[in-house]
């Protein structure tokens with residue numbers, strides 16, 4: 001097991017650019033975590049300089065990878081306001097305070113950051129994408145039910161349909177409202193089942209094939225993010241289109257993602273599909289929150305559990321790839337019926353077995369991503 005001490009020792013080898021002191025004794029390390037094969041850290045800078053952030057991220061991730069047993073390293077660098085005299089992060093790692101002088105002395109210099117504010121969606125705390133290496137495994141079903149499960153847990157939730165070619169959120173949430181335009185000329189997201197929604201499906205005619213060129217897709221998604229009155233949200237879920245090609249990469253780069261959930265089915269789990277999904281997030285340095293196995297098994301009329309495609313593929317693959325396993329969803333006719341009827345099972349039958357499975361996954365996500 002990788003220890004916190006090892007992570008801090010590795011990070012202590014990194015000096016703040018232009019200073020002789022290391023980032024740990026500067027008090028910049030706000031959080032660390034380790035799981036099988038992976039180490040993560042959060043750095044809070046007082047500067048807003050993106051170059052410093054990029055350099056520190058690269059160096060810190062390289063340092064973490066030198067720890068024996070670490071295959072994947074992820075360092076989140078949070079930029080500060082960059083205003084002169086911005087207060088130093090004092091609530092650094094308990095461990096860090098034992099080293100060197102107080103962080104207040106000789107703080108790294110600040111600077112304006114052109115993109116930290118531009119990229120965030122105002123009022124939205126966390127943005128999480130649901131993806132898969134393959135189509136038809138149930139991404140949209142998982143997105144919709146997770147969104148409703150988060151709502152059930154008391155979070156303020158939005159759901160953004162990024163599937164430009166085949167938007168399925170309107171059908172699955174039972175919402176075909178055309179978004180109204182606010183006084184400030186923004187889109188007002190319609191709300192269903194307590195979830196604020198945005199989808200291209202609201203704006204185009206169902207029967208019309210959509211042929212969008214890449215740049216237009218990016219533009220559309222950017223507008224959905226920035227020109228929608230999301231209001232205050234704890235979490236915005238993003239349903240991605242199938243696949244992990246360039247289109248998905250571009251989409252993920254367009255959206256400032258805080259984490260990704262990868263969906264698979266038992267028969268796809270071992271076929272590299274999961275790996276593709278995970279690799280896509282890794283390429284973009286998006287932390288992988290975990291893996292969901294959909295259509296895991298079904299419950300026969302006599303109550304017995306039938307595992308058509310074998311059992312545990314998703315969990316095994318997650319373990320092999322060092323990603324957390326969030327849980328499994330059974331095949332359940334009512335899940336599909338709920339999707340077709342616009343009434344997700346988490347809303348229509350919250351105490352049912354599949355709804356409880358979705359709730360458990362939502363709780364797993366909540367325990368891994370901070371919404372405060």
Ligand SMILES: Nc1ncnc2c1ncn2[C@@H]1O[C@H](COP(=O)(O)OP(=O)(O)OP(=O)(O)O)[C@@H](O)[C@H]1O
Pocket residue numbers: 132134135136137138139140141142163166168240241242294295329330331332333335336337339340
């Ligand atoms: N656990 C399940 N039990 C029963 N039916 C399911 C389950 N999960 C998904 N389905 C059904 O399978 C079909 C495909 O699911 P869904 O549209 O969510 O997949 P997707 O990965 O979003 O597909 P695409 O790649 O086209 O976006 C839908 O009809 C859905 O209702």
Ligand SMILES: [Mg+2]
Pocket residue numbers: 139140141163168239240241242
């Ligand atoms: Mg879908």
